[in-house]
Amino acid sequence: MYDTDVIISGGGMVGAALAVALSQAGLAVMVLEKQQPASFAADSAIDLRVSSLNLRSERWLASLGAWQHVQQMRLCPYQFLQAGEGNAAVRFAASEIAEPHLGHIIENNVVQLALWRQFNEQVEVITDTQIVALQQNDSSVSVTLSDARIVSAKLLIGADGAHSVVRQLAGIGTQGWQYQQACLVAYVDTPYPQQDITWQQFYPSGPRAFLPLPGAQASLVWYDEAAKVKQLAQLAPAALERAFIEAFPDELGAVKLKSSAWFPLARMQAQQYVKGRVLLAGDAAHTINPLAGQGVNLGFADAMLLVELISANLQARRDLADSASLLQYQRQRKLQNSLMMGAMDVIYQTFSRDSDTLSFIRQQGLRLAANAGVAKRLLTQYAVGNGVF
Numbered sequence: 001m002y003d004t005d006v007i008i009s010g011g012g013m014v015g016a017a018l019a020v021a022l023s024q025a026g027l028a029v030m031v032l033e034k035q036q037p038a039s040f041a042a043d044s045a046i047d048l049r050v051s052s053l054n055l056r057s058e059r060w061l062a063s064l065g066a067w068q069h070v071q072q073m074r075l076c077p078y079q080f081l082q083a084g085e086g087n088a089a090v091r092f093a094a095s096e097i098a099e100p101h102l103g104h105i106i107e108n109n110v111v112q113l114a115l116w117r118q119f120n121e122q123v124e125v126i127t128d129t130q131i132v133a134l135q136q137n138d139s140s141v142s143v144t145l146s147d148a149r150i151v152s153a154k155l156l157i158g159a160d161g162a163h164s165v166v167r168q169l170a171g172i173g174t175q176g177w178q179y180q181q182a183c184l185v186a187y188v189d190t191p192y193p194q195q196d197i198t199w200q201q202f203y204p205s206g207p208r209a210f211l212p213l214p215g216a217q218a219s220l221v222w223y224d225e226a227a228k229v230k231q232l233a234q235l236a237p238a239a240l241e242r243a244f245i246e247a248f249p250d251e252l253g254a255v256k257l258k259s260s261a262w263f264p265l266a267r268m269q270a271q272q273y274v275k276g277r278v279l280l281a282g283d284a285a286h287t288i289n290p291l292a293g294q295g296v297n298l299g300f301a302d303a304m305l306l307v308e309l310i311s312a313n314l315q316a317r318r319d320l321a322d323s324a325s326l327l328q329y330q331r332q333r334k335l336q337n338s339l340m341m342g343a344m345d346v347i348y349q350t351f352s353r354d355s356d357t358l359s360f361i362r363q364q365g366l367r368l369a370a371n372a373g374v375a376k377r378l379l380t381q382y383a384v385g386n387g388v389f
């Protein structure tokens, strides 16, 4: 006898989305979450951790019934996406692909809470707990929780983030590296009303990005050498505010700093996404340079495929951990995540080189892209998640 069909370790954005989708497919799910998500109030300060969600992720959240909860809380749509260097830039517009917007900037906490609101009676949530040991055999997987309780299931999904305990307990290794750059994220008031563009200006030391937030607010991301980022993070708020205004393009305006934090940047890929009845998804399986805002979109793409394959096993009355389908998950997602990670590294390397010749070539490339017609529309489709990723 099993205590539940599927145990999910981690009720963050990816784990919670998996719990909603698998329960809607008819499975009993147990979510183990280390900490209770922070509650939301209309006047609560914006969570520093925000993500750019593409149209594909939005449509999936809508199909799960969670998007309406996001809309009742806070989100900021954007219609334009711009990348530039010097005075060359390429701007993608939602109207070019006949969409109302290209994506939304949303607080991670809001996405997580919206999904938690969709938990039905098939989802059992245990908070303030974590797995301390796991065992599996041909027919089940069982985990020991921090309160010594033992729970068994047909499948265990590790969606417990970059430092996944499930990954470690299952003995799954990782490959990757720490980038030389880190990033400083700031939440600011801007002098302009709510904006509908997200832009990224490239410098040899790293890109500087503007992400609009609801009202006259924004999230700024400053990528630079790790030592420089740590130095900036130690500045007094007024000095950091001045540093942002001086270092960012003029279109930023005289922002007012509200809060900031810095993050190291790492690229990591688990060597396996599947080991017997244990699966990994989202940041537990891969972390990517956030410069193009793809992390959770890739995590949701993992989750979409997993739900499709597990539901097919359920329909066909096969073992939920049918090895052919789980290996298909690993093959397909590992390849697509690797391609996206590689693409991010090409951008990172290309724009990090400080040479006049390369800068000239890059700027010509941006001008070319700006006038690329059909190719530009295809790139825009990729940006919104309508491509292979």
Ligand SMILES: Cc1cc2nc3c(=O)[nH]c(=O)nc-3n(C[C@H](O)[C@H](O)[C@H](O)COP(=O)(O)OP(=O)(O)OC[C@H]3O[C@@H](n4cnc5c(N)ncnc54)[C@H](O)[C@@H]3O)c2cc1C
Residues within 6 Å of the ligand: 009, 010, 011, 012, 013, 014, 015, 032, 033, 034, 035, 050, 051, 052, 053, 108, 129, 130, 131, 159, 160, 161, 162, 164, 165, 183, 185, 263, 281, 282, 283, 284, 290, 292, 293, 294, 295, 296, 297, 298, 299
């Ligand atoms: C600076 C920065 C900017 C980013 N910007 C973007 C962006 O614009 N767009 C985008 O798509 N992505 C972005 N990302 C990446 C994105 O934040 C991650 O990909 C995303 O949070 C991954 O979601 P997840 O649910 O897999 O993991 P997490 O968000 O890490 O969630 C893991 C959950 O598991 C819980 N947990 C952890 N350990 C345990 C345990 N042992 N037991 C139980 N529970 C546990 C945690 O409390 C958490 O709730 C950015 C990342 C950074 C650092």
